[in-house]
Amino acid sequence: MPDLPWFVYAMLLAPLGLILIAAIVKTWQAREARSWPQAQGKAVTSVAEVREVRVSDDEREEGYRLESRNFANVTYEYSVAGRKLRCNRISIGEDLGNFQVAEQLAKYPAGSIVTVYYNPRHPDQAVLERDLPKGLWGCLGIGTAIVIAIIFGSAFGLNQSYAYLAHHIARPDLAGLVVGFGAFGLVIGLMGFAVRRQTSMATRWPVVPGTIKLSEMEEYHEASEPGGGRGVEMFGKRVTYTYNYRDVRYTNECARVAAGTPSASNKMLEKLMSRYQDGASVEVHVNPDNPAEATLDARGDGRIAYVLWGIAAIFAALALFVATRGG
Known part of the structure; x- marks a missing residue:
């Protein structure tokens, strides 16, 4: 050890x-659901929808930010003891979004007859799939x-x-520093290879037309140090794009900017998104295995790999310098 x-x-x-x-x-929960009674139901709606999901963000006062994700909204009706109920939960597992949207819509199209498993103590709680993967x-x-x-x-x-x-090495007391620099460099270098591999795959994804959309101005406060005053007020905007793939509509985020004043935020946005305007048409590279994953610039994302490799090279050089020069 x-x-x-x-x-x-x-x-x-x-x-x-x-x-x-x-x-x-x-x-x-899945074991408990195995004893739930079942009823015949009917899918009344089966559409893709975008929901705002809370994502952890330590840089914000609230500790989270909102992120747009794609979900399959399958709403179904069923009756228990003469009482007509509605629910839209598909499985026991948590749906975090951006996963199997098209598959779920195809499995439960609107108008189809479905088997509903409901909680006998709370009949309004139901699922269509009670088994874990x-x-x-x-x-x-x-x-x-x-x-x-x-x-x-x-x-x-x-x-x-x-x-x-x-x-x-000449300075044994610096051995830990050398190991630390080397380990950081190795990890960052491997991250670069992973990004490069993902980019190579994305360049072969099918391309579909999409549309740019800018959000309204968002106001929030930065996180402050414990015991300190309230954080700086920030103003930001999100840049998203929508696209259709095999008759299912998706939304993805491509940029997020923020500054201390609304005008500064707009200037940053204009500089960052000089190629795109609100409502502009763009080409979207879509992952055919998970269409909720997409990118606007498949080749451009690969530049991040070179940045990571550059950082890795700096750490490697620092490790070599400390090891050979003694600090």
Whole structure:
């Protein structure tokens, strides 16, 4: 076991723990839903819609920002004890948006007869699918093993690298700094390769026409330091685009700008989006495997990879400098 403080392992394993807890809760809900009675229902609406979803944002006073995501809105009617009810929840699992929108709309078209599973204690709570995805726990088990192996393997490797460098550089007390710079550079470099691979795939995605849309001015306060005064008031706008793919309409965000005054925000927006105007027509590259994922500039996104590689090279140079010059 690498000799690292316990809280380091706790921080690294915390996200995995939250995922496992969520899976346990959903598994319990799915087991409970297996005993729910069923009724015949009818899908009355089946359309794609855009909903505002809260996304964590530590830079805002509220701790979150709103993000537009695509959902399949399948509303169905059913009757329990002579009482007609409506619901639009499809499955026990949480729908975070931008996933399987077209598949769900095709599976439950408007006018189709559906089987509804409802909570006998609260009949207005219902689902169309009460089972979790097959192989969920198998995938989580494999993923958990891989994550643990990576975390502990990386910690062990860093310890071994530290021990080796401490005996082979002029300033052994700087071995930790060398290992830190090298590790950061490696991680950022790998991120660059991942971005480059994603960009290469996006250039082969089908292209469909889309339309630019600017949001209204948004006002919020930046997060402030604990015990300090209220954060600076900010004014921002979002730039989104809409497009149709196989008769389903989607909306995606391509930019977000903010400044301390409305006029400054507008100037930043004009500079950033000089190529696009509100209502302008654009070409959208759509992921055929998940049409809710798209981009306006598939090749341009690849430039981020070169930025990441440049940062990685800086960290590598710092590691080499410290190792050879002694600080």
